[in-house]
Amino acid sequence: MIHGAQQVAVWMVVAAMGASASAQVDKVTLRFDGLACPFCVYNVEKQIKKIEGVGRDKPVENDLKRGLIWFAWDPGRSFDPEALREAAGDSGFTLREMRVSGEGRVPRPSEAHPEQMRLTASGEGPAEPQGKQDLLLVPDARADRREAWDGLRAYAAADAGQPAAVRVEGAVEDVEGGVEDEGSSWRVVLHGWSPVEYGAVVDAEVEGFTCERCSTRTMAALRALDGVIHAQANHETGHVLVWTTRDNPDVARIRESIETLGFTVTHLHGRAHESAHRDRGGHDRDRGDGR
Amino acid sequence: MTVVGTGSARTWLLWGAAALGGGLPSHARAQAPINSDVALQPSTDHLILRQQFRFAQADFEAGGADLDIRLVTSSTTAVYGVRDDFTLLLNVPAVLSRRSEDNTTGESDTDAGFADLTTLAKVRLYRNDFGPTDTARFDLLGGFEIPTGQDAFSSDSVDPIVGGVGTVTLGRHYFSADAQWKFNTAGGDWGEDLLQYDGAYLYRLWPEEYAVGQTTQFNGVLELNGLHWTDGDNELFLSPGIQYVTRRWIAEATVQIPVWQDLDHRPETEFVLGLSVRVQF
Numbered sequence: 001m002i003h004g005a006q007q008v009a010v011w012m013v014v015a016a017m018g019a020s021a022s023a024q025v026d027k028v029t030l031r032f033d034g035l036a037c038p039f040c041v042y043n044v045e046k047q048i049k050k051i052e053g054v055g056r057d058k059p060v061e062n063d064l065k066r067g068l069i070w071f072a073w074d075p076g077r078s079f080d081p082e083a084l085r086e087a088a089g090d091s092g093f094t095l096r097e098m099r100v101s102g103e104g105r106v107p108r109p110s111e112a113h114p115e116q117m118r119l120t121a122s123g124e125g126p127a128e129p130q131g132k133q134d135l136l137l138v139p140d141a142r143a144d145r146r147e148a149w150d151g152l153r154a155y156a157a158a159d160a161g162q163p164a165a166v167r168v169e170g171a172v173e174d175v176e177g178g179v180e181d182e183g184s185s186w187r188v189v190l191h192g193w194s195p196v197e198y199g200a201v202v203d204a205e206v207e208g209f210t211c212e213r214c215s216t217r218t219m220a221a222l223r224a225l226d227g228v229i230h231a232q233a234n235h236e237t238g239h240v241l242v243w244t245t246r247d248n249p250d251v252a253r254i255r256e257s258i259e260t261l262g263f264t265v266t267h268l269h270g271r272a273h274e275s276a277h278r279d280r281g282g283h284d285r286d287r288g289d290g291r
Numbered sequence: 292m293t294v295v296g297t298g299s300a301r302t303w304l305l306w307g308a309a310a311l312g313g314g315l316p317s318h319a320r321a322q323a324p325i326n327s328d329v330a331l332q333p334s335t336d337h338l339i340l341r342q343q344f345r346f347a348q349a350d351f352e353a354g355g356a357d358l359d360i361r362l363v364t365s366s367t368t369a370v371y372g373v374r375d376d377f378t379l380l381l382n383v384p385a386v387l388s389r390r391s392e393d394n395t396t397g398e399s400d401t402d403a404g405f406a407d408l409t410t411l412a413k414v415r416l417y418r419n420d421f422g423p424t425d426t427a428r429f430d431l432l433g434g435f436e437i438p439t440g441q442d443a444f445s446s447d448s449v450d451p452i453v454g455g456v457g458t459v460t461l462g463r464h465y466f467s468a469d470a471q472w473k474f475n476t477a478g479g480d481w482g483e484d485l486l487q488y489d490g491a492y493l494y495r496l497w498p499e500e501y502a503v504g505q506t507t508q509f510n511g512v513l514e515l516n517g518l519h520w521t522d523g524d525n526e527l528f529l530s531p532g533i534q535y536v537t538r539r540w541i542a543e544a545t546v547q548i549p550v551w552q553d554l555d556h557r558p559e560t561e562f563v564l565g566l567s568v569r570v571q572f
Contacts, residue, residue: 034420036460038506042538042571043334064501067423090335092375094420 029070029099030088037064040093044069047087053077067096199247202254202270204240208263211235221257228254247272324467324491325532325545325567326516333372333571341368343567350393351558357393360558362386364406376415380434383408386444404441410434411452422462424501429457436473448477454487465493465510486519493534510534516547526560527551541569 030048035041045060053074054060060071088095209215215233222231222242227250229243242254249270258265333339343366351358365385372378384406391399411434420426436450454471470488491514498508512532519525532545547563 031423032420033422034418034424034426034460036424036426036465037508037536038538039536039541039571043337045538046337047334061504063503064424064505065503090375092334092372092418093426094418 026073028073029068030095031097032067032093033096034093035067044091047091051083051087200244200249200270200272202242202249204265205267206238206240206263207266209235209238217261324514325512325543326514326530333370335372335375337372339370339571341569345563345565347563348561349558359391359393361389378413380411402443404444406440406444407436408439409436424462427459431455446477450475463495467491483520483522488517490515506538508536522556524557525553543567
């Protein structure tokens with residue numbers, strides 16, 4: 001069963017503080033299980049092309065070996081992950097992941113107007129499908145202003161006002177992205193994967209991370225656990241997210257896995273996906289508080 | 292029409308309808324057997340049309356007469372996906388038959404017409420897609436054969452059908468097994484129930500590995516197709532075949548060779564040739 005609350009976040013077209021910034025979904029990739037042949041691909045393609053934003057004339061490409069189907073998204077069309085999820089369900093194959101690529105431009109930031117860098121992403125994130133969320137691109141010099149939300153964190157690392165990279169944490173993996181300096185503005189490119197189907201997400205706060213190797217080891221250990229779909233760890237914030245197949249995750253094992261590496265779990269909180277989806281207004285039913 | 296020989300004309304005509312596709316219609320996805328029904332099904336609001344032509348040659352000895360029988364059937368199948376787990380099927384067969392005596396009389400006759408149509412509903416009870424090209428599925432199906440055919444090709448009864456079909460796809464390998472029971476409610480001389488059972492193995496001959504943008508493939512097919520009537524008759528075929536698969540259509544060919552025949556009431560099939568095209572809309 002595929003739920004609707006786990007789609008990857010979406011770039012949109014909002015700039016804060018009146019600055020002229022824009023961002024746009026330009027490509028969507030879906031990863032399926034069960035696609036057995038080119039004939040099957042057409043079933044998916046036909047369902048997808050019913051969605052506004054895809055269009056009947058757009059080519060739909062595939063990589064059957066990896067279960068991938070990808071297509072361009074119409075410029076100017078609002079991205080609708082729920083419609084894509086439903087179309088994938090109607091196709092009779094199991095959608096595992098959705099990857100959204102976005103591109104946008106923001107005015108070159110300045111110390112005087114740091115908020116000009118604010119992009120707004122709309123859509124749903126795996127952990128907190130709360131509608132509109134902000135993705136804030138923040139120079140390293142103002143790291144204290146870094147904002148994030150549970151499902152997706154994005155910021156640009158910059159040196160002396162020059163963009164260097166875009167980093168994404170949280171719900172996405174295999175992240176690629178970049179920022180190009182176009183003079184008066186930055187061109188921002190960002191995309192990443194998101195699990196589409198999971199039972200629960202476990203949110204942990206960890207002390208003891210000192211470097212990127214700490215978070216890498218933690219992610220590797222967590223991903224090796226039975227029932228874990230994906231794990232993300234941020235060595236700078238100590239924040240760890242774990243997506244599990246079951247809706248009642250074994251938080252004790254997750255805690256043990258982290259602490260075996262020599263770190264201290266200060267907070268552990270499991271949340272069933274179905275309840276997160278149902279209680280989208282923010283009344284999640286907790287599963288397994290590991291405090 | 293001149294009836295030759297002493298065998299029941301209707302008996303072998305009905306045999307023809309059963310042996311040449313009067314069982315459940317095959318429908319309609321790529322990794323699917325040629326001679327049997329399968330678990331894969333169209334997506335929601337998706338229509339697949341399949342046109343099969345089959346040629347069979349058989350012998351029938353009865354009352355001292357030795358009949359040479361040749362049948363050509365056309366089987367048109369429409370498969371519609373109501374939901375991703377619920378499918379409706381309609382199969383309309385037509386039969387052209389020619390019988391001739393092997394002995395000195397040389398008499399022959401020809402008959403043609405529509406046979407009984409079959410309507411089926413299929414419900415998917417289990418689906419586990421566990422890899423990019425790996426899946427396991429199981430469906431239950433039920434429906435009726437409705438006596439819409441012309442007299443010589445009709446059972447004259449509404450015959451319920453129940454069955455199940457399971458498939459497993461593991462990369463280049465595809466396995467399926469199905470069984471369907473048709474309750475013949477007509478009774479009388481040709482009122483036997485029919486069990487149709489099939490096992491199939493498909494192997495993706497080409498490409499060895501899918502390339503990015505792959506739109507075609509060849510499958511080699513090996514099937515066992517069995518028929519059992521409740522009067523004790525049995526027939527089992529070994530059926531090699533080949534499929535050419537594209538995004539929108541599939542062309543396939545098969546030959547069915549009898550490997551076991553225990554027939555006291557029906558003609559003995561010598562071979563069956565089948566050609567089929569499936570197109571999805």
